[in-house]
Amino acid sequence: MSERDAPELDWTGDGPRSTRFDDVYFQLSDGLAESRAVFLEGCGLPERFAGRRSFHVGELGFGTGLNILALIDLWRRHRPHPAARLTVVSVEGYLISAEDAARALAAFPELAEAAAELLAQWPDRRAGRHILDFPEFGATLILCLGEVEPVLETLEARMDAWFLDGFAPARNPDMWTEAVLSRVAQLSAPGCVVSSFTVAGEVRRRLAAAGFAVAKRPGFGRKRERLEAVMPGPVPGDATPLVAVIGAGIAGASLIRAFRRAGLPAALFEAEGAGAGASGNPAALVTPRLDAGLGDVAALHAEAYAHAVQVYRTEAMEALIARGALQLEKGPRDPSRFDTLSAWDGFAPGALQRTAPDETSLRVGEPAAGGALRYRDALVLEPAGVLAAFLGDATPERRRVAGLARCGTGWTLTDADGAELGTFDAVCVAAGYDTAALVADSALRPVRGQITTSAQKLEGEAVAWGGYVIPTRRGLLFGATHQRGEDDRRARSADDADNLESLATVRPALARRVGLAPLGHRAAIRTSAPDHMPLAGAAGPGLFLLTGFGGRGFTLAPLLAEQVVAEVTGAPRPLSRTLARRLDPRRYTQTVTPDQGPGS
Numbered sequence: 001m002s003e004r005d006a007p008e009l010d011w012t013g014d015g016p017r018s019t020r021f022d023d024v025y026f027q028l029s030d031g032l033a034e035s036r037a038v039f040l041e042g043c044g045l046p047e048r049f050a051g052r053r054s055f056h057v058g059e060l061g062f063g064t065g066l067n068i069l070a071l072i073d074l075w076r077r078h079r080p081h082p083a084a085r086l087t088v089v090s091v092e093g094y095l096i097s098a099e100d101a102a103r104a105l106a107a108f109p110e111l112a113e114a115a116a117e118l119l120a121q122w123p124d125r126r127a128g129r130h131i132l133d134f135p136e137f138g139a140t141l142i143l144c145l146g147e148v149e150p151v152l153e154t155l156e157a158r159m160d161a162w163f164l165d166g167f168a169p170a171r172n173p174d175m176w177t178e179a180v181l182s183r184v185a186q187l188s189a190p191g192c193v194v195s196s197f198t199v200a201g202e203v204r205r206r207l208a209a210a211g212f213a214v215a216k217r218p219g220f221g222r223k224r225e226r227l228e229a230v231m232p233g234p235v236p237g238d239a240t241p242l243v244a245v246i247g248a249g250i251a252g253a254s255l256i257r258a259f260r261r262a263g264l265p266a267a268l269f270e271a272e273g274a275g276a277g278a279s280g281n282p283a284a285l286v287t288p289r290l291d292a293g294l295g296d297v298a299a300l301h302a303e304a305y306a307h308a309v310q311v312y313r314t315e316a317m318e319a320l321i322a323r324g325a326l327q328l329e330k331g332p333r334d335p336s337r338f339d340t341l342s343a344w345d346g347f348a349p350g351a352l353q354r355t356a357p358d359e360t361s362l363r364v365g366e367p368a369a370g371g372a373l374r375y376r377d378a379l380v381l382e383p384a385g386v387l388a389a390f391l392g393d394a395t396p397e398r399r400r401v402a403g404l405a406r407c408g409t410g411w412t413l414t415d416a417d418g419a420e421l422g423t424f425d426a427v428c429v430a431a432g433y434d435t436a437a438l439v440a441d442s443a444l445r446p447v448r449g450q451i452t453t454s455a456q457k458l459e460g461e462a463v464a465w466g467g468y469v470i471p472t473r474r475g476l477l478f479g480a481t482h483q484r485g486e487d488d489r490r491a492r493s494a495d496d497a498d499n500l501e502s503l504a505t506v507r508p509a510l511a512r513r514v515g516l517a518p519l520g521h522r523a524a525i526r527t528s529a530p531d532h533m534p535l536a537g538a539a540g541p542g543l544f545l546l547t548g549f550g551g552r553g554f555t556l557a558p559l560l561a562e563q564v565v566a567e568v569t570g571a572p573r574p575l576s577r578t579l580a581r582r583l584d585p586r587r588y589t590q591t592v593t594p595d596q597g598p599g600s
Contacts, residue, residue: 040070085262126306177206195226247277251546256268281522287305309377324461400415429545447486449479454477467499487525545585
């Protein structure tokens with residue numbers, strides 16, 4: 001979504017009007033009352049919240065966010081119990097500015113607290129999905145920016161209610177097509193209620209053809225009637241599954257965080273301690289993998305990067321070491337690649353900035369041979385602080401899970417002696433390369449990586465070039481080696497020499513200074529799949545994997561953990577169907593079967 005897609009608003013009437021569609025967002029005099037009457041009461045809320053562990057609402061036409069704020073405010077006041085969770089998915093083709101939204105929402109002081117939360121997170125115009133969290137309200141908003149029909153095709157969800165609030169069918173026909181309303185039906189759970197201000201005949205006929213029972217209801221204000229449609233069938237019940245997470249690195253910690261947000265406790269098993277594996281370095285760099293093809297790989301890393309930065313800034317600021325990083329030009333194709341990526345709307349405007357050699361040199365702290373791509377929002381984090389923030393009061397059970405066995409509809413965990421550790425409805429394996437020992441045919445491969453550390457201070461910004469050098473609390477680290485197929489965690493002096501040689505190609509003065517001082521090191525085993533894409537999702541009934549991050553765990557884990565938890569709980573998925581298929585753990589085999597433990 002580009003800057004030119006921003007709508008123009010006319011404020012000369014009694015409410016904000018879109019000049020693109022020549023229609024009002026709402027009347028200032030009664031906009032909130034209309035929203036409550038048409039959409040909240042029209043969908044049977046709050047009565048339908050009763051007894052629900054989770055409730056899912058879809059909306060077409062986010063506009064100023066008024067409907068969603070009214071909904072979130074209602075949910076907070078009538079939330080069935082403290083762990084219950086509201087998830088909203090809203091689609092918007094033309095996002096207004098935060099300034100216009102603030103001006104519009106100022107008319108409704110009773111929503112001021114929720115509005116402040118929304119405005120503080122108001123999305124940039126990056127194309128794709130934006131996840132906005134309302135922790136005090138027990139709610140999450142997934143805002144999808146793009147044209148309605150292709151966006152709906154990417155969704156995976158079972159909605160309990162829909163707010164159809166696009167501009168009037170005569171002004172915005174694309175929002176009300178047969179394909180759109182048919183897809184709304186496909187994304188609706190039995191008992192789902194759809195409400196809208198319009199009673200246009202074509203809309204009613206299309207909803208009926210899609211399977212809804214459609215009726216006219218008394219309208220609000222000057223509108224005599226509104227529309228209500230119900231998807232026939234028994235309302236699905238809510239289950240509270242018993243969940244286990246295996247592994248307490250960044251993948252497992254992100255799962256614990258995501259389960260906590262979903263109001264679902266999870267048992268945690270970790271053999272060695274939080275961050276004992278690849279998540280235990282003294283510092284981690286949060287940047288996206290770059291792919292100038294601008295396809296699925298680029299989309300995944302752009303969305304994961306934006307979400308990770310948002311999460312760390314709000315939930316793990318104590319772990320922050322530094323901001324900003326440079327990806328140096330190293331090959332002849334890099335300038336054109338970097339130009340393409342910096343102009344792509346998959347990143348926020350200004351998030352990726354081209355720097356000329358002189359600016360690059362200034363930011364690096366010594367002469368640079370070429371330009372760079374600067375990650376404005378990159379973060380250098382202390383992993384131990386991130387893990388502590390994400391795990392919260394979740395204490396890992398220090399037991400090594402050596403086997404998984406199917407038990408009815410669940411899974412029994414056993415240790416190396418065959419002793420049972422517990423039986424669970426859902427098990428999430430996030431054990432890095434150890435996942436391969438628990439789940440057969442997972443296609444995971446080890447990638448040994450050794451970083452080198454120094455007490456020398458890093459002058460200038462973090463730099464990546466194939467290797468990377470970043471600050472730590474006590475100095476700096478650089479590397480890392482990338483040894484496919486190796487799983488030896490013992491450090492090697494030869495690897496320190498290789499890392500120092502690589503550093504000297506981009507920061508020769510720093511390399512000379514570091515080389516004169518004592519060096520430290522740490523080796524760990526990363527995990528990768530053959531296509532270098534993570535494994536995130538169901539590997540079988542009740543069995544889920546989150547692994548295969550390569551060297552991007554701190555960038556990918558927060559978003560992909562939320563994807564896995566949404567699959568476990570049945571919540572709307574934060575990833576598109578296309579990306580979810582690319583990450584499916586079963587993509588290498590028709591069935592992924594767990595080992596039964598030693599001797600199986």
